[in-house]
Amino acid sequence: MIPESHPRYKSLVTREKLAQYTKTGIVSLEGLTAHGRGEAFDYLLGEETTESALRAEKIAAALLLSANHPVISVNGNTAALAAKEIAQLQQASQARVEVNLFHRTEERVQAISDLLQEHGITLVEGAVSRYIPLDHDRGLCHYDGMYSADVVLVPLEDGDRAQALIDLGKKVIAIDLNPLSRTSKVATVPIIDEVTRALVNITGFCTELGQDEITRLTEDIHGTGFIRDALEYIRERLLNVLD
Ligand code: PTJ
Numbered sequence: 001m002i003p004e005s006h007p008r009y010k011s012l013v014t015r016e017k018l019a020q021y022t023k024t025g026i027v028s029l030e031g032l033t034a035h036g037r038g039e040a041f042d043y044l045l046g047e048e049t050t051e052s053a054l055r056a057e058k059i060a061a062a063l064l065l066s067a068n069h070p071v072i073s074v075n076g077n078t079a080a081l082a083a084k085e086i087a088q089l090q091q092a093s094q095a096r097v098e099v100n101l102f103h104r105t106e107e108r109v110q111a112i113s114d115l116l117q118e119h120g121i122t123l124v125e126g127a128v129s130r131y132i133p134l135d136h137d138r139g140l141c142h143y144d145g146m147y148s149a150d151v152v153l154v155p156l157e158d159g160d161r162a163q164a165l166i167d168l169g170k171k172v173i174a175i176d177l178n179p180l181s182r183t184s185k186v187a188t189v190p191i192i193d194e195v196t197r198a199l200v201n202i203t204g205f206c207t208e209l210g211q212d213e214i215t216r217l218t219e220d221i222h223g224t225g226f227i228r229d230a231l232e233y234i235r236e237r238l239l240n241v242l243d
Helices: 009-023 029-044 051-066 076-093 106-118 161-167 182-186 195-208 211-219 223-240
Strands: 070-074 096-099 151-155 171-175 189-191
Touching: 009 029, 009 076, 029 076, 029 223, 051 076, 051 151, 051 171, 051 189, 051 195, 051 211, 051 223, 070 076, 076 096, 076 106, 076 195, 096 106, 151 161, 151 195, 161 171, 161 182, 171 182, 171 195, 182 189, 182 223, 189 223
Parallel strands: 070 096, 070 151, 151 171, 171 189
Antiparallel strands: none
C-alpha cells in the first residue's frame, strides 16, 4: 500500500502498475529496467514537458495529420502506461495502431492487443512479415501497417528500427526521455518527454491545427535542435540544482 502522502507517490504507483503488468506478460521484465532509465531522464528534466518538447509535439501532430498513412507503433511499456492516451490519439489523428515488440511472443502480442482493444483501439491485424530489414523481431510488421506507412510514431525504444524506417523513406516521430538514444538521434522529430504527457499534448494539437499551420510546421524540420535543447535544459538544471 503506497501512502498518497509519499513525495514520490505518482512514480511509485506507476512502478507498481508496470510490475503488475509483467504478470500478464504485457510488460517484459526488461521493460522494467527500460522504465528505470526513462525515470532517471525524467528526473533530470524536472518531470514536466519543456517548451522545446511541446514544439516537437506540435510538429508531430502536424506530421500525423498531413500523412497519407500514419501508424502508431506500440510495445509492452507503451501499452501498459498509455493505452487510454493512444486511443485518444487514434481518434484525433485517424492513425493506424500496430503492436511491434522487441521481446516478441504470440502470447504477448495477444495480451497487448486485448488491452488496447479494451480501450477502444482499432488494430492492424493479420499476418506479419520481416518487411523491416532487422535481424530481430522489431523487423516484423504488417503490410498495411508499418510497411506502407509514410509517418510512424515510435514510443519508447532505443535501437536500430528508427534508422531502418528512415532508410525505407518514412518519417519517424520518436517519444523517448533519453535525448542521447539512437532513436532520438535519428528521428525526424525526437520528442524528449514522458510518453503519457507527450501523447496527450500531440492529441490536443491534432484537434487544434489548421491546414496552413500544418503546412508551415512540416516544411522544414530540424530534429537535432530538440536534442540540443534537452541537453542544454538538463545542463542548466544541474548547474542550478543547489541554488
Ligand atoms: O515490449 P517490448 O518487448 O517491445 O520491449 C519494450 C522495451 C521498452 C523493453 C524495449 O523497447 C527496450 O529495451 O527499450 P530500450 O532500448 O530500453 O529503450 C527504451 C527507451 O525509452 C529508453 O531510452 C528510455 O529512456 C525511454 N523511456 C522509458 N520510459 C519512458 C521512456 N520514454 C518516455 N516515457 C517513458 N515513460
